[in-house]
Amino acid sequence: MVIELGLSAFAAVVLAGGQGSRLGGVDKASIEVDGRTLLEHALDAVIDASEVVVVGHQVPTDRPVTFVREEPRFGGPAAGLLTGRDMLLRRFPTIAVLAVDMPRLAPGTFRRLHEAAVGHEGAVLADTAGRRQLALVVETARLDAVRPDHEGQHGMSVRALLEPLDLVEGAPLGDEARDIDTWSDLRDLAGQDEPRPEGRSLD
Incomplete structure (x- = not known):
């Protein structure tokens, strides 16, 4: 199957379980940007x-x-995505996936990704260097079809998990692809310095 035009209902999985090692172990979801937490x-x-x-x-x-x-x-982003998918109470045609540390993502980002995904099995935000980010939409049935067993998902990257799928790439608008990995990233984003498009990649 491929994503069809007119899709309206979808689920979302927010990946917020990283260890934040380059931030001294701080819970990224609680960090504030523009007076609001990254989770918000x-x-x-x-x-x-x-x-x-x-x-x-x-x-x-x-x-x-x-x-x-x-x-x-701490099994990695693929394990987080699949755990989140398994917790959904209902089944939706597509799932939106995003890392919690990308505060410039917006509802319009995922509307554009859904539009780009029509005729494909999903769409992923890719920066100007061609690196795929942890901001994507994917067809639920195809995700289920390629998932490994429980042991196999440990330490697996999202890139490896989704590699068999037909994902089209979508370009970011403005700072959508920027992430916060370090305190320097946070200062840069707050100061709106020169754009740094490298966000949280699928690896």
Whole structure:
């Protein structure tokens, strides 16, 4: 199957379970940008989603989301994505996936990705250097078809997980592809220095 025109309902999985090692172990989801936490920015970006699962520490939020910890613990982004997918209460044709540390993602990002994905099995945001970011939409049935067993997903990259799928690349607008890996990244983003398009890649 491929994504069809007119798709309206989708689910979202927010990946917020990283160890934040380059930030001294700080929980990235709680870091503030423009007076709001990275988790709040991420939830805003998928405001159109009918159901949202956050893979990471449970924190107070006024949004109806489900929190879960990735299995295996610290098993990497693919394990987080698949754990989040398994926690969805309903089945949707597509799932939007995003890293919590990309605060310039917006609802329009995922609308564009869904539009680009028509006729394909998904779409992924790719920066100007061609690096695929952890901001994508994927057909649920195809994700289920290529997922490895529980042991196989440990330490697996999202790139490797989705490699068999027909994903079209979409270009970012403005700073959509920027992420926060270090305190320097946070200062740069707050100061709006020269654009740094390298976000959280699928590796």
